[in-house]
Amino acid sequence: MIGILAVQGDFREHELAYRRVGVPTRRVRRAEDLEGVRGLVIPGGESTTIGKLAREYGVEAEARRRYEAGTLALWGTCAGAIWLAREVEGYPDQPRLGVMEIAVRRNAYGRQVESFETDLEVEGFDRPFHAIFIRAPVITRVGPGLRVLARYQGDPVFVVGERLMATTFHPELTEDPRVHLYFARLAGAEEAARVG
Amino acid sequence: MEAKGTLKVKTGFAEMFKGGVIMDVTTPEQAEIAEEAGAVAVMALERVPADIRAQGGVARMADPKKIKEIMAAVSIPVMAKVRIGHFAEAMILEALGVDFIDESEVLTPADEEHHIDKWAFKVPFVNGARDLGEALRRIAEGAAMIRTKGEAGTGNVVEAVRHARWMWKQIRWLQSLREDELPAAAKELQAPLELVKWVHDHGKLPVVNFAAGGIATPADAALMMHLGMEGVFVGSGIFKSGDPKKRARAIVRAVTHYDDPEVLAEVSEDLGEPMVGINIDLIPEEERLAKRGW
Secondary structure, eight states: EEEOOSSSSSSHHHHHHHHHHOOOOOEOSSSGGGGGGGGEEEEEHHHHHHHHHGGGGGGHHHHHHHHTTTTTTEEEEEEEHHHHHEEEETTTTTTOOOOOOEEEEEHHOOOOGOOOEEEEEEETTTSOOOEEEOOOEEEEOOOOTTEEEEETTEEEEEEEEEEEEEEOOGGGGSSHHHHHHHHHHHHTTTHHHOOO | OOOEEEEHHHHHHHHHHTOOOOOOOOEHHHHHHHHTTTSSEEEEESSHHHHHHHHSSSSOOOOHHHHHHHHHOOOEEEEEEEEOEEEEEEEEHHHHTTTTTETTTTTTOOOSSOOOOOOOSSSOOEEEEEHHHHHHHHHTTTEEEEEEETTSSOOHHHHHHHHHHHHHHHHHHHSOOOOGGHHHHHHHSSOOOHHHHHHHHHSSSSEEEEEEEOOOOOOHHHHHTTTTTEEEEEEEHTSSOOOOOHHHHHHHHHHHHTTHHHHHHHHHOOOOOOOOOOOOOGGGGGGGGGGGOO
């Protein structure tokens, strides 16, 4: 079972992406919703809003406990990647989980008129992945134990580790399931294996 | 090759607002209160709709200086309003780097026949609509997001409810039609056949759809979410109330937890005075903002 943090943002698009490949999902709004969930997707949205709302009703604390116990994998897309980041440049107090050894700079490409789409070469993918970047953050530091699977103009945009994954683009806004399947396998959500 | 200002980038940005609250603000201090409360964006304005209604006169785009001050004060996206059809105001806002433009009936219309050609801009637009045909005409002009018009500046949710319910009724009606009946439906809706067909096939609008116009309480916001809206705009409702900080925070929680009555009860408690509000029946026809737009 993949959980999708549903406090704000495009959680429905992540749900639809998993539905298309037959992986069951559950919306997570409170701590108890995490029960039985092996991987948690943090969607795109407004990172400050998501951070505040996830702290309330205990979702952040329960996600931290489960991640540290080794029973929960985490994938953040865009705002979600900020939520996972150990360091957020210029906003040290922004509410977040902060378990992933990366530093991010928010809105690093500029305001909305600078948002863009492009084709990415991803390690392990046999053809490029069409990626949509919306007021995206830039990952400025990648700690030990993490691997960069894709870069754009030299900056990491797709980083994975043990039970951790961050993308600064939005795979849920395209119909290509490869990144969603990658996370389902990383989280050990067995259901994904048969379609992979 | 990278591409900027594409339809996918514009409509995708609107997707990121879903389940969120966008708040009208007139000062950097109000913008900070909105951000602190968990707003997903702020709408930078010279006057909130309730004051525009009370003071009268021509309502225009806000002073760029004010918009820049608000952009500097917060890290969340900043929207601003232009008059219907006033593409020169829109060019100014795009040059300022505003994240989203609202071509709004709350301001005095600049063109009584044409809306802005929104395809000509890299910045995305949101437009108000009372019914499906109006929504699809705006989308055909390039709008990346739709909101109900409601009746702004009244603190009365009845018009937003009317517009939301009517739009969904029309969508369900379209879905019930045979393929060969769609051209006649397009004629009736005064909307492009291609978009009418899309709605028939998907059962929703092709862009994100928010509630706006008269939302004043957490319960109002939750009601609009139950009626199938994907988030809410709150105009005068917050900063015309007794305790804006607390009310802003409560409305944000109400949108996230709209189907959790316990949370709704908790956040609705002790919010102080709401904005006073106006009964729609007492507003003369010619002063109703929702009538603006063609």
